[in-house]
Amino acid sequence: MFNLTSSESFSLIVLPLLIFTARVLDMTLDTIRIIFVSRGRKFLATFFGFFEIIIWLFAIGQIMQNLTNITYYLAYAGGFATGVFVGISIEEKIAVGTVVVRIITKKEATKLVENIKSEGYGVTCFDGEGATGQVKLIYTAIRRKDVDNVVGIIKRFNPKAFYCIEDIRSASEEIYPQINPYYRVSLRTFRTLLIK
DSSP: OOOGGGSHHIIIIIHHHHHHHHHHHHHHHHHHHHHHHHTTOHHHHHHHHHHHHHHHHHHHHHHHHTTTOHHHHHHHHHHHHHHHHHHHHHHHHHOOSEEEEEEEESSOOHHHHHHHHHTTOOOEEEEEEETTEEEEEEEEEEEGGGHHHHHHHHHHHOTTOEEEEEEESOOSOOOOOOOOHHHHHHHHHHHHHHHO
């Protein structure tokens, strides 16, 4: 009887594709796990780590059984590189965590500060001394998913302002824009359905 796993097409096409796919999944989970570790999310990091290592064991097991097949090495390396890319892309989409945006401007910053506040973000502003004279220092702690919105405000009201964005592992108090009432009702309804 014909054995699928011993056929030449299985060893040249199917198995390398399985190794590639396993490595993509493994490295995607690994990249997300590392990001969760850096943000102090230990339970999520542990959860992703468990599945990551199971998938990795499958991929490395296939390589060890076929040490002379270069196709497996290429599939393994290609899956690794693709998995890192996919993991970072997914993390950018879910945008977990909090960042601090530091803005330094020579220009009067009243409108910039007012517009950041009007969007519902907390703002701290004070005078400082820069290399070329007086500056305004503006700090705001925001959710990562709000970075594009805040950068857009900065560019609209002071396109020459210097700004930098840094991850925050934790913050004692945060001020964020209110959730749209529609979403608040939807979340409440969803929680009610889960409890029932």
